[in-house]
Amino acid sequence: MTIEGMNHFTVVSNDLERSKAFYMNILGLKEGYRPPFAFPGAWLYADNQAILHIMAGKPMPLNATGVIDHMAFTATNLQAxxxxxxxxxxxxxxxxxxxxxxxxxxxxxxxxxxxxxxxxASEPEPKS
Known part of the structure; x- marks a missing residue:
């Protein structure tokens, strides 16, 4: 087996529309095709790659599982x-x-x- 890259992250949400607004309006991802799963959610894309899956409609875990600390995205336009x-x-x-x-x-x-x-690194320091 050879790992070729990252496919996607999945986050669980208490409020699907609020989460979509954050990732789309703040971070600039676009909603795209999502198979017809039996639970609500969204697949958000960067270009043609679904990189973030949002799952909703089930309770948030009381004790989060796993050890993933954060998700990281390559971005541009720091000031904006x-x-x-x-x-x-x-x-x-x-x-x-x-x-x-x-x-x-x-x-x-x-x-x-x-x-x-x-x-x-080439982007200038943002102005206050």
Missing amino acids: TVDCLKLHGIQFDLHRLKGLEIWQLFCHDPDGAKVELDFP
Whole structure:
């Protein structure tokens, strides 16, 4: 077996529309085809790849399973992202990764999943 890349992440949501709004309106993913599963949800795409699956309609786990700490996306347009997060009152932490100098921005989705956005080192520091 050879791993060729990441296929998708799945998050569980208390409120499907709120989660879709975050990932689509804030992070710019697009909703696309999703097979007709017996439970509500959405598949969100970057270009033609479904990279985030949202599952809804079942209770949130009381004790989260697994050890995944966060999901990370490659992104562009740091200033517009910072402006959008501020506009929506979403707190974030932004810093440069020492050694690579890329910008790393961390925030949380509406259900508490940690999201990392990695921006090219060539992008200027955002203005307040």
